[in-house]
Amino acid sequence: MPDRRAGWSQQKKMMDETLANHLAALLAGRLSEAETDALLASLTPDTATFEQFTTLIAAVRATACPLPELAEPVFDCCGTGGSGRPHFNVSTTVAFVLAAGGVRVVKFGNRAATSTSGSFDLLEQLGVPVEYPPERLPRLLDATNLAFLYAPQCYPALKAVAAARRRFGRPTLFNYIGPLLHPLHPGRRVMGVSHPRMQAFIAQWLATDPRTHRAVVVRGHENRDELTPVGTSVLYEVTPRRIDKRSWTPLDLPCDVEAQPYTPEANLRQFQDIVTGRDTVSADYHSVRLNAGLGFVAAGRTETLADGAACAAELLASGEVQRQVETFLAHVHR
Secondary structure (H helix, E strand, C coil): CCCHHHHHHHHHHHHHHHHHHHHHHHHCCCCCHHHHHHHHHCCCCCCCCHHHHHHHHHHHHCCCCCCCCCCCCCEEEEECCCCCCCCCCHHHHHHHHHHHCCCCEEEEECCCCCCCCCHHHHHHHHCCCCCCCHHHHHHHHHHHCEEEEEHHHHCHHHHHHHHHHHHHCCCCHHHCCHHHHCCCCCCEEEEECCCHHHHHHHHHHHHHCCCCCEEEEEECHHHCCCCCCCCCEEEEEEECCEEEEEEECCCCCCCECCCCCCCHHHHHHHHHHHHCCCCCCEHHHHHHHHHHHHHHHHCCCCCCHHHHHHHHHHHHHHCHHHHHHHHHHHHHCC
């Protein structure tokens, strides 16, 4: 009798190789519009397989530009976006809080795709150069515990896909793999994910990545890509070859929830209010405090979310985060 398992394994290998070849052609701009649309239609988050997910990540990673070697490992805090709701730049603010607490953060990010203000939209308002010279990254990181990497600068091949994705008009796996493309391969991270199936895929990918030490993959209330101070959040806590899933609901957390424009300009004002200690009551402040707390846990600085959030609150109240912002801006322009 023929070995059906061997036959399926061979067929699967051929399918994976075919997808990899098509993705390489897409990233090189060699597919027609019809071929591109057909490929993107096979990569929707509700229907794509985990094997397609991992093949896409590998294909895009192969196009990364080289970066300087770093002597020590780094941490990342990043969200996928995709909730469809305007929001404050929580993870970008969290990066400053974690750096003020002694965590070496290299945050990977981009401009807004589906929201009104992405990470680099806020950073540009702060005066941070979008395309910071990569060769200066090690010195900046050593001096400030913090650096930012602009995704298009690291992956210029994605420019060939951007127009096709806009024309296609529907979310694909490309909308959710961004944080996993971090070219420095952080072993510790907090990732926010707005899609439940993609959250499970990302946790599975991280658990099998040999570079992962500890990660938390979180989806908040109303599918926000962060831990939320209202409603229930779902967390996947990831260590090598292990995933622990749990839910978390804040207990009687008082916070002001107001309608905000959440433009880059408005987010800059909110950022300044939070890091200077003027805002200690808004939902955005509590989102920063809680997600930074989660970051301290993933970085191994605290044992519990409560302890991490208390550490974040103290860093904000004491002015340490404001000093971190000032130090970073001074060094980034040298």
